[in-house]
Amino acid sequence: MATIIESIELDFCTISLRSDGIIEQRFAREDPYEITAEVLQEFIDAIKSLYKGEQRCILSIPGLYGSITTEARKVSIQEDNPNTIAIGLIIESLSQRLLSKFYFKINRVPYPVQFFKSEIEATLWLNEQNKLHLLKMRVG
Numbered sequence: 127m128a129t130i131i132e133s134i135e136l137d138f139c140t141i142s143l144r145s146d147g148i149i150e151q152r153f154a155r156e157d158p159y160e161i162t163a164e165v166l167q168e169f170i171d172a173i174k175s176l177y178k179g180e181q182r183c184i185l186s187i188p189g190l191y192g193s194i195t196t197e198a199r200k201v202s203i204q205e206d207n208p209n210t211i212a213i214g215l216i217i218e219s220l221s222q223r224l225l226s227k228f229y230f231k232i233n234r235v236p237y238p239v240q241f242f243k244s245e246i247e248a249t250l251w252l253n254e255q256n257k258l259h260l261l262k263m264r265v266g
């Protein structure tokens with residue numbers, strides 16, 4: 127299991143750089159929260175600071191009762207952010223899965239996004255994405 131190297135605590139989310147190189151975004155599990163455009167920008171800024179000049183995968187673990195405003199859905203998560211290799215999302219409920227798919231349909235990103243039911247599955251996939259990325263970098 128990866129250990130946490132560095133963390134940034136936000137109101138209802140902790141964003142961490144793990145020893146396996148994955149950036150983990152973990153939301154409050156039981157507390158309701160709403161992601162506004164301003165909050166989303168805080169997430170983006172925190173994640174950018176944890177890239178440390180390297181390209182990385184992101185593991186996102188939303189809470190059970192989160193929502194996102196219309197304005198936040200319009201914010202591009204890829205602008206000035208070429209360091210993301212892939213995003214793995216842990217999605218437990220159907221409503222979260224639908225909301226997430228809708229978000230990524232509107233906000234297309236140039237990297238793979240995959241939905242999982244467990245952190246282990248997501249971590250395995252992200253590690254594989256990282257290996258594929260490294261191979262592509264070596265080849266050319």
